[in-house]
Amino acid sequence: MEAALFLFLWSARPGVSAGYFLRLLVRTVWCRGDLPLAFSSSVAGLGGYSMTAFIIGQMQIHSRDWMEEYFAKIPKVVEAHSGEFLVRGGEPEMMEGSDPLPDAAFILEFPDRAHAQRFWNSDEFQRLAVLRRSGSTLNAILVDKLA
Template sequence: MPAYVIGQMQIHNRDWMEEYFGQIPEVVSRHAGRFMVRGGDPERLEGESDLPDAAFIIAFPDREHAQAFWRSDDFQRLARLRRSGSSLNAILVDALE
């Protein structure tokens, strides 16, 4: 069953962004993932929490592929870089059958 990593990011500085975004698509692809959504300028439709600066959805063939991506050394190296200038809320969910 397909699974999705859904994230909302607050950007505190942009020093890390060129290196991170230059490499993350390849790391996602190596784990059979693909970006469904990746961008900024979110629009509030409902709710009161702060809007993120950017949001993303990454599709994977299944939960195991998503977890392998998240735990991989390549992603964790990039995640440390990202954390130097942003904060992220991310969840893993399964698709509907």
């Protein structure tokens, strides 16, 4: 019903973009709670809405001295920032490419980029990162879930 009303209003208002009325429609439906929580600002063109984000990492381990303390503490730090380990471990298998396999890989899921970035930049994580860097190297990227 709102879509028909907004379409009618848009057609009656020359010079006003369809995007403007789409944003009004989305905001109206959002306020009612009919849109999924992961509705993307990049899709709707709206600020304040978010989508699931993932940190994907590949680690080369050079020594194991740091691992016990790090792996005992990192799950709680991830959870404190609304994150979750989806993948955590070793035995990566090459499917394609020629780069060396990492010793371990992980995928962390967060409600959105802001949560992932707050986690990564947090004092708690950065203290653990210093420990981890004492015996490993890490390549990590931040990506969004498809809408």
